[in-house]
Amino acid sequence: MRKLLLGLMIGALAVLPAQAQSVRAGIDAWQKGDTAAAVAIWRPLAEKGDADAAFNLGQAYRLGRGVKLDLSQAQIWLDRAARKGHVDAQTTLGLLLFQNGNQTAAMRWLNGAAEAGEPRALLMVGTALYNGDGVARDPVKAYAYVSRAAAQGLAPAKATLADMDSVMPLEQRQEGVALAQSMVNRTLASESKAPSSSKPPAAKPIPPKVAQAKPPAPPKATPASPPKASAAATGRWRVQLGAFGQRKSAETLYAKLSGKLGGKPAYYVPAGAVVRLQAGPFESRAAASAACARLAPQPCFPVETK
Structure with missing residues (x-):
């Protein structure tokens, strides 16, 4: 059995555009190149418990922009944001911990983010499930996770899915597609029971077709305003x-x-x-x-x- 290259994947995922959570003034300063000013804006807000600011501050330390590169400080601030349910912080923290060799803690955060549908986390957890790296090997669930990540357009997930297609039996892939669809359905059912809000429904990922498996089309997010x-x-x-x-x-x-x-x-x-x-x-x-x-x-x- 060929193992998927989980270790080599980390670098590619780490440089993907992690979606910065920001106070408007901080991100404006960051975009103008004044990263030190951005950090100065985010720090007091992060210290007061703002998850977005903590995530931004962690990213600044991770990238060494506006502050001296310090992965230990990056981990501290990402952890604060992750504990408040910040999905991007959970994913970034999981990737950082994995790079540092702490796979157990990494998978705990990545599992939580994968359950929320974050594509990088889905890919990492799916690959670990396929390889049996620190978890019981489950190729069907692995295929479900990786296919959901690929369906969201994540390039490394698409490449990994193609690799899995070349080595996994058709029956297992079809089971993976069905499992991925059931995950999406459970999420939809859960959201339908939640109190209504002004937010539009999420655009749910859908696994790609495998052979004759034909999952229904996912709901689309409604545009906030009609196009000109x-x-x-x-x-x-x-x-x-x-x-x-x-x-x-x-x-x-x-x-x-x-x-x-x-x-x-x-x-x-x-x-x-x-x-x-x-x-x-x-x-x-x-x-x-x-x-x-x-x-x-x-x-x-x-x-x-x-």
Whole structure:
């Protein structure tokens, strides 16, 4: 049996655009290159318990921007945010702990983030389940996790899924697809029982088709506003601009960037305790990447919807 290259995957995942949670003033300073000022804004808020600020501060220490690179401090602040249910912090902390050799603690955080549907966490946990690295080997569940990550457009997950397709029996892959769909259905059922709010429903990942397995199409996040006629387009691609603890922060960022998006509408996609800001649609990955280039230095990356 060929093992998936979990260790080599860590580096690629660590440099993916982790969605910075931010106080508006801090992220404005960060984007202008004044990272020290951004850190100065986030630190007191993080000390008061703000999960978004703690996540940002942890990222600053992890990257060595605005402060001296210090992975121990990065871990402290990411841990504070993760304990408040911050999904991106849980994922980033899990990856950092894994890099440092603490696989047991890493998997605890990554498992929680994977249950919330975070694609990097789904890939890491799925790969560990396939290899039996520190957990009982479960190729069916592994395929379900990796396929959900791939369905969200995560490039390393797509590559891993292709590798799994080449070595796993068709029956196991079909079981994995069915399991992934049941995970999505349970999430949908849970959300339908939750108190109603002003937030639109989440765009749920759906596993890719395997042979004759045909899961139903996932619900789509409703655009916050209709696209302008000049921006009318079809396509499965969007750009993701950030993830926020409060929808209002996402709306503020969209208002600032909308002029550079050619009238593309915003999509506010709940993901655990955060709201991801996306805009689109775009007809291809290339078109979405071009839009990201126009938004630089705003963190931005293409995501594929189903």
